[in-house]
Amino acid sequence: MSTRRMIGGEIILKALADQDVDVVFGYPGGVTLPLYEKIGQQNRTEHILVAHEQGGVHAAEGYARSTGKVGVVLATSGPGATNTVTGLVDALMDSIPVVCLTGQVTSHLIGNDAFQEADTTGITRPATKHNYLVKSTDDLARVIHEAFHVATAGRPGPVLVDIPKDVILGEGAYVGPDDVEIKQTYKPQIRGDRKAIEEAVELLASAKKPIIYAGGGVINSGPRASRLLTELVDMTGYPCTLTLMGLGAYPASRAQFLGMPGMHGSLEANMAMYHCDVMVNIGARFDDRVTGNTAEFSPKSRKVHVDIDPSSINKNIAVDVPIIGDCASVLRDMLKVWKENKLKTDKAALKKWWARIDRWRAKDSYGFDQGPDIIKPQFALSRLNELTRGMDIHVTTDVGQHQMWAAQHLHFEEPNRWMTSGGLGTMGYGVPAAMGVQKGNPDSKVVCVTSEGSLLMNIQEMATIANYRLPVKILNLNNKVLGMIRQWQELFHGNLESECDLSGSPDFVKLAEAFGFEALTASRPDEVDDAIIAMLESEGPCFLNMGVDRFESVYPMIPAGAAHYDIVLGPNDQRAEVDDDDLAMASLA
Amino acid sequence: MAAKKPRKAATKRELAAAKDAIQEHTFSVLVDNEAGVLARVVGLFSGRGYNIESLTVSEVDQDAHRSKITIVTNGTPMIIEQIRAQLERLVPVHRVADLTVEGPSVSRELALVKVKGKGERRVESLRIADIFRAHVVDSTNSSFVFEIVGDTGKLDAFIELMEPLGLVDVSRTGVVAIARGSQDM
Ligand SMILES: Cc1ncc(C[n+]2csc(CCOP(=O)(O)OP(=O)(O)O)c2C)c(N)n1
Numbered sequence: 001m002s003t004r005r006m007i008g009g010e011i012i013l014k015a016l017a018d019q020d021v022d023v024v025f026g027y028p029g030g031v032t033l034p035l036y037e038k039i040g041q042q043n044r045t046e047h048i049l050v051a052h053e054q055g056g057v058h059a060a061e062g063y064a065r066s067t068g069k070v071g072v073v074l075a076t077s078g079p080g081a082t083n084t085v086t087g088l089v090d091a092l093m094d095s096i097p098v099v100c101l102t103g104q105v106t107s108h109l110i111g112n113d114a115f116q117e118a119d120t121t122g123i124t125r126p127a128t129k130h131n132y133l134v135k136s137t138d139d140l141a142r143v144i145h146e147a148f149h150v151a152t153a154g155r156p157g158p159v160l161v162d163i164p165k166d167v168i169l170g171e172g173a174y175v176g177p178d179d180v181e182i183k184q185t186y187k188p189q190i191r192g193d194r195k196a197i198e199e200a201v202e203l204l205a206s207a208k209k210p211i212i213y214a215g216g217g218v219i220n221s222g223p224r225a226s227r228l229l230t231e232l233v234d235m236t237g238y239p240c241t242l243t244l245m246g247l248g249a250y251p252a253s254r255a256q257f258l259g260m261p262g263m264h265g266s267l268e269a270n271m272a273m274y275h276c277d278v279m280v281n282i283g284a285r286f287d288d289r290v291t292g293n294t295a296e297f298s299p300k301s302r303k304v305h306v307d308i309d310p311s312s313i314n315k316n317i318a319v320d321v322p323i324i325g326d327c328a329s330v331l332r333d334m335l336k337v338w339k340e341n342k343l344k345t346d347k348a349a350l351k352k353w354w355a356r357i358d359r360w361r362a363k364d365s366y367g368f369d370q371g372p373d374i375i376k377p378q379f380a381l382s383r384l385n386e387l388t389r390g391m392d393i394h395v396t397t398d399v400g401q402h403q404m405w406a407a408q409h410l411h412f413e414e415p416n417r418w419m420t421s422g423g424l425g426t427m428g429y430g431v432p433a434a435m436g437v438q439k440g441n442p443d444s445k446v447v448c449v450t451s452e453g454s455l456l457m458n459i460q461e462m463a464t465i466a467n468y469r470l471p472v473k474i475l476n477l478n479n480k481v482l483g484m485i486r487q488w489q490e491l492f493h494g495n496l497e498s499e500c501d502l503s504g505s506p507d508f509v510k511l512a513e514a515f516g517f518e519a520l521t522a523s524r525p526d527e528v529d530d531a532i533i534a535m536l537e538s539e540g541p542c543f544l545n546m547g548v549d550r551f552e553s554v555y556p557m558i559p560a561g562a563a564h565y566d567i568v569l570g571p572n573d574q575r576a577e578v579d580d581d582d583l584a585m586a587s588l589a
Numbered sequence: 590m591a592a593k594k595p596r597k598a599a600t601k602r603e604l605a606a607a608k609d610a611i612q613e614h615t616f617s618v619l620v621d622n623e624a625g626v627l628a629r630v631v632g633l634f635s636g637r638g639y640n641i642e643s644l645t646v647s648e649v650d651q652d653a654h655r656s657k658i659t660i661v662t663n664g665t666p667m668i669i670e671q672i673r674a675q676l677e678r679l680v681p682v683h684r685v686a687d688l689t690v691e692g693p694s695v696s697r698e699l700a701l702v703k704v705k706g707k708g709e710r711r712v713e714s715l716r717i718a719d720i721f722r723a724h725v726v727d728s729t730n731s732s733f734v735f736e737i738v739g740d741t742g743k744l745d746a747f748i749e750l751m752e753p754l755g756l757v758d759v760s761r762t763g764v765v766a767i768a769r770g771s772q773d774m
C-alpha cells in the first residue's frame with residue numbers, strides 16, 4: 001500500500017481526481033479558503049462557481065442523472081452547509097448519487113458556537129444516505145473514497161463529508177481508492193433470489209391481464225437495465241407503464257407504452273393497474289402518488305416487486321413475490337429463465353386485454369383543445385416534443401402543472417434524458433439541474449421547462465449559466481399563477497384563489513437579458529413553433545417566455561388518497577366512463 | 590462474525606397471516622462504535638414514527654470498535670419488517686437480528702429500586718427482595734436500594750410489590766438480549 005504525505009486540501013483534490021471527478025459545483029467561504037487556494041493552483045477538476053449552494057446540489061443532481069456519474073458539491077460551513085439541505089433531501093428521495101463536501105470550523109472550536117458553525121452532520125443525518133465528520137487529515141482520503149462508494153452502491157443517494165479547517169490545513173497520508181478497504185457493512189444484494197425469479201417469471205407467463213410497471217430503479221441501474229426491460233416488454237407483448245422517475249426506461253413511442261400511472265397519469269395506465277391480474281413492479285416504489293388509496297390499489301392482482309433496497313419492499317403495498325436485487329441483474333435472470341423454460345404468453349387472453357386497454361386509450365386522456373387565441377401549455381409542450389424529435393435532447397423541469405404536462409407530452413426514447421424532482425417535488429430544481437446536465441453533456445440541447453413560481457426560487461443560477469456560457473434553454477410556461485395551487489384550490493378548497501396569484505411577477509424578458517440570456521417571447525398559438533425553433537437554434541443561453549392559459553388544469557386527475565377508478569377526466573370534471581362491466585368484473589373476479 | 594445472510598423479504602401471504610396484529614419484537618443490532626451511530630438509530634425510529642419501548646447500548650468489542658444496541662419495539666408485521674430493513678440500511682450497522690423470530694433468546698434487565706420505610710414495612714421489603722433474589726446495594730436507617738436482575742416482567746412485578754412498601758425511586762437499564770445456543774451474532 002503506497003502512501004504519500006500531503007496537505008489536506010491537496011488530499012481532497014487528489015481523491016476527487018482519483019474518483020474521476022471532472023467538475024465540482026461549489027461556493028467558497030472562510031473555512032474552505034485553504035482548499036480554494038489549492039483549487040486555484042490546478043486544472044484537473046473544474047470548479048463551477050454557483051450562485052447559491054442549493055443550486056450547486058441540484059446542478060450536481062442534474063449532472064449525475066444525465067451522466068450516470070457522481071455529482072460533487074463543495075460548500076463552506078454554517079450557512080453554506082445549511083443551504084445544501086433541500087438539495088440533499090431531493091437527492092435522497094430520488095436516489096441520486098451526490099457527494100457533498102462541506103467545510104467545518106476548526107476542530108477545537110466545534111461545539112463553541114463559533115462563527116459560521118452549524119452542526120452539519122446533525123442537521124444532515126436524516127437528509128443523507130450517510131455522512132461523516134473527518135477528525136484527522138490521515139482519515140481524509142479514506143473517508144472521501146468511502147463516500148463515493150456509499151453514494152453509488154446499491155440504491156444511490158447523497159453522502160456528505162464535513163471537513164474541519166484544521167483537517168484541510170494539516171498534513172496526512174494519502175491513500176488511493178484501491179488501497180482503501182471499503183467497510184463491508186454496506187453490501188447491497190445485486191443478484192435476485194433464483195427461486196423467486198422463477199416464480200415471478202411463471203406468474204408473468206400465466207397472466208391474462210398483465211402490466212409491467214417500472215420506475216427510477218431501472219434508470220439508476222444503468223442503460224443496460226432499460227435495454228433489458230425493453231426486451232422483456234417486447235418479448236412478452238405486455239403493456240408497460242413508467243413512473244415519473246422511470247420515463248425513458250422504455251421507448252415512449254412504442255404502442256406497448258401506456259404512459260405514466262398515478263395522480264396525473266393516463267387513463268389507460270391507471271385502469272390497467274387497477275384491473276390487471278399480474279403486476280410486475282421493477283424498480284418503482286408504490287409511491288402514494290401512484291397508488292392512491294392503498295386499500296383499493298390493484299385489488300385483484302398478484303404482485304412481483306423487484307428492488308435493490310429491501311426497505312422499499314412491503315412498505316406501502318404487500319407483494320406476493322418480493323425480489324431483492326439490482327434491476328439489470330434481475331431482468332437478465334428473468335429473461336434467461338423465460339427463454340430456458342420456453343414459456344409462452346396466453347395470446348388469446350392478451351388480445352382481449354389489449355382490446356380493453358385500447359378502449360381506455362381511445363379516450364385520449366391527455367387530450368386538450370387548442371383554440372385560436374390563448375396558448376395551452378399542453379400545446380406548447382407537444383410542439384416542443386415534435387420539434388425536438390430525433391435531437392440529442394435533455395429536459396429538466398420544475399414542480400407544478402408544467403411538470404405534469406411535460407411528463408405527459410414529452411416522449412423519451414432513452415433513459416437519463418429526463419430530470420425532474422419526483423420524491424421531494426422541489427420547486428427551484430429545474431434551472432440549476434439544467435446547468436448540471438449541460439455541464440455533463442456539452443453538445444446536447446438542454447431544455448428546462450418551468451413556470452414563474454418555480455423559476456423565481458433559484459433564478460440566481462441563470463447568472464451562473466450565463467457566466468459559463470452554458471447554452472441552456474429555459475422555457476417559461478408563464479401562467480402568472482402558482483398553477484398547481486390554483487388547481488387544487490379550485491377543485492378541493494372552495495374554488496377560492498388564496499395567495500397564488502403571480503401577476504405581479506417581474507418582467508422576465510428584461511430579467512433574462514440582464515442575466516445575459518437571449519430572451520424571446522410568444523403569446524399566441526401561431527407564434528409557438530417559431531419561438532421554440534428560435535430558442536433551440538440560439539447559440540448561447542436562451543430564455544423563452546411563453547404566456548399560457550392561466551386557468552388550465554392538469555387532467556386526468558386522481559384526487560389524493562382516492563382509488564384509481566375515481567379518476568377524473570377532462571375539463572368538465574366528468575368521472576371517467578369506466579365500463580360498469582370492468583368494475584363489476586374487478587369486484588367479482 | 591458471520592457474514593450477512595442474503596436477505597429475503599416476506600411475501601404477502603406471510604404478512605397477511607398476522608395482519609395488523611401489533612407484536613413486540615426485540616432487535617439486537619451490532620454497529621460500529623463511532624460518533625453519531627446512536628443518533629442515527631434513534632433518529633430513524635423517531636423520524637419514521639416507530640416505537641421504542643426500551644433501548645440499551647454499550648461497546649461489546651473494544652478492539653473492533655463494535656457496540657451492540659438492543660431495541661425493544663412493537664408494530665404490525667409490515668412495520669417490523671420495515672424496521673429491520675431500515676436498520677440494515679444504515680452504513681455503520683453490521684448485523685441486525687430479530688431475536689423474537691430468530692430462534693430462542695434470553696433477555697435481562699437490571700433495576701435499582703429505592704424503598705423508604707421503617708419497621709414492619711422495611712422487613713417486608715427485605716423479605717420480598719429475598720424471594721426475587723434482589724440484593725441490597727445501599728442502606729440507611731430508613732431506606733434500601735435493591736439491585737434486581739431479570740426479565741422485564743419480573744422487574745415489573747417486583748416494583749409493583751415495592752409500591753405500598755415505600756417505593757421512592759427506580760432506575761432501569763432497559764433490556765439486553767442475546768440468542769441462546771453456541772452461535773455468535
Ligand atoms: C419549495 C416548494 N415550495 C412549495 C411547493 C408547493 N407547490 C407545488 S406546485 C406549486 C406551484 C408551482 O407554481 P409554478 O412554478 O408557477 O408552476 P405551475 O403550477 O404554474 O406550472 C407549489 C407552490 C413546492 N413543491 N416546493
Ligand SMILES: [Mg+2]
Pocket residue numbers: 400451452453477478479480481482483
Ligand atoms: Mg405558474
